[in-house]
Amino acid sequence: MSGQLAYVAAAYGLTIAATLAVTGWSWWTMRVAERRADDVRRK
Amino acid sequence: MHIYANPLKFLSIARPLTPWLALGGLLLAILGGYAGLVLTPPDYLQGETVRILYVHVPAAWLGMGGWLALAIAGIVQLVWRHPLAGIAARAIALPGMVFCALCLVTGSIWGRPTWGTWWEWDGRMTSMLVLLFLYLGFIAIANAGEERGSVSKVAAIYAIVGAINLPIINRSVVWWNSLHQGPSITLRGSTIDSAILWPLWLTLGGFSLLFGAIVLMRMRAIIADVRSEARLKRLAAR
Numbered sequence: 125m126s127g128q129l130a131y132v133a134a135a136y137g138l139t140i141a142a143t144l145a146v147t148g149w150s151w152w153t154m155r156v157a158e159r160r161a162d163d164v165r166r167k
Numbered sequence: 168m169h170i171y172a173n174p175l176k177f178l179s180i181a182r183p184l185t186p187w188l189a190l191g192g193l194l195l196a197i198l199g200g201y202a203g204l205v206l207t208p209p210d211y212l213q214g215e216t217v218r219i220l221y222v223h224v225p226a227a228w229l230g231m232g233g234w235l236a237l238a239i240a241g242i243v244q245l246v247w248r249h250p251l252a253g254i255a256a257r258a259i260a261l262p263g264m265v266f267c268a269l270c271l272v273t274g275s276i277w278g279r280p281t282w283g284t285w286w287e288w289d290g291r292m293t294s295m296l297v298l299l300f301l302y303l304g305f306i307a308i309a310n311a312g313e314e315r316g317s318v319s320k321v322a323a324i325y326a327i328v329g330a331i332n333l334p335i336i337n338r339s340v341v342w343w344n345s346l347h348q349g350p351s352i353t354l355r356g357s358t359i360d361s362a363i364l365w366p367l368w369l370t371l372g373g374f375s376l377l378f379g380a381i382v383l384m385r386m387r388a389i390i391a392d393v394r395s396e397a398r399l400k401r402l403a404a405r
Contacts, residue, residue, distance in 0.1 A: 128215040131280050135273040136200065139222040143196075146265045147189070147377060150384040157391035164395045167402060 174390050177251055185383045192376030199369025207363050219277040221366055225374035226270035230298060231333055233263025233378070237305065238330035241323035251386070253317025256326060257309055258385035262378055264302035271295055282346050290339030291347040294332060301329045316393040 203221030210217035236259050244252035274292065275285045286292065305325060312319035340349050351358050359367075 128280055131276050132204070132215055132218045135219040135222055135276045136204070138272055138276075139226065139269055142265055142269050143374070143377065146262050147381055147384075150262075150381045150388070151189075154384040154388040154391070157388040157395070161391040161395045161398075164398045167398075 174251065174394075178387065178390065181383045181387055185380055185387070188376045188383065189380035192373045192378075192380055195369050195373030196377060197373070199366045199371075199373055202366035202369060207366055210363065213281055216277055216280050217363065219273055220363075221370045223270060223273040223277060224367060225371050226266045226273060227295070228371060229374060229378050230263060230267030230270045230295070231336060232375075233259050233266060234298060234301065234326070234330060235333060237263065237326040241326035244318070244323045245320065245327075250317070253323070254386050254389050255382065256305075256318050256323065257316070257389060258382045260302060260306050260309060261385065262381045264299065264306065266374075266378070267295065267299045267302055271299060278346070284346075287346050289345040289347060290343035291336065291345050294336040294339050298332055298336065301332060305329070315396060316389045 199221060203218050207218070209215050237256050240252045240256040240259065243249045244256070271292070274295075278287070279285050305322060308322045308325055309318040312322060337350075339345065340347050357364055
């Protein structure tokens with residue numbers, strides 16, 4: 125039983141880590157790009 | 168559809184929509200994940216490992232759905248020359264590839280205790296691996312093109328042709344002998360007991376909304392980059 129739960133934990137852990145990573149990366153690149161666009165527009 | 172060809176019109180909808188999709192998706196995914204881990208009973212055959220279903224199935228759905236969206240974007244780009252189609256395709260490719268990889272990894276983690284092997288070269292797993300390589304190829308072709316923000320015609324055609332793999336993945340468990348179980352959820356209903364099934368709808372909905380939020384964020388970043396470059400070029404030309 126506990127052996128099975130280790131596989132479940134691994135699957136959940138990887139999914140959460142990858143989803144948060146791609147979401148966070150997308151949010152950060154969007155923020156940087158939109159701030160840069162605002163700065164460039166003010167020039 | 169051409170009403171939204173103007174990036175400003177698109178942004179006026181995407182900006183308020185992004186946080187709602189992200190927060191709604193996160194909430195549903197957390198609720199579904201919690202229910203799948205705590206509230207549902209173990210399966211009488213698979214035991215606790217059935218809980219991997221709640222992250223594996225959404226990953227498979229988004230890996231395949233992502234490519235379907237790429238192919239649709241390719242058609243829209245080639246036929247209607249919609250300016251946002253190429254941007255959407257570029258934005259979809261990375262999260263699609265990530266969820267396709269997650270499907271393969273979580274499936275492998277499920278396979279070890281259930282089948283006794285991490286990997287088997289059967290129709291379902293091999294065709295899903297082909298989809299991962301198709302994503303890698305699309306990203307390489309899209310980045311190799313000179314189109315800023317959009318993707319080349321070659322990439323759009325590649326996305327459309329690559330969609331032939333989707334029915335192969337879907338029907339692989341019917342066409343060939345496979346370790347993978349047959350289709351559990353079809354248009355006619357589900358063979359999964361409702362006591363185990365209901366959190367799956369929550370994680371499917373939650374991860375789908377998150378996928379939408381990721382795509383919108385990436386589209387907004389691409390549009391902002393293109394506008395910055397265009398503005399800088401105009402300034403340099405003065």
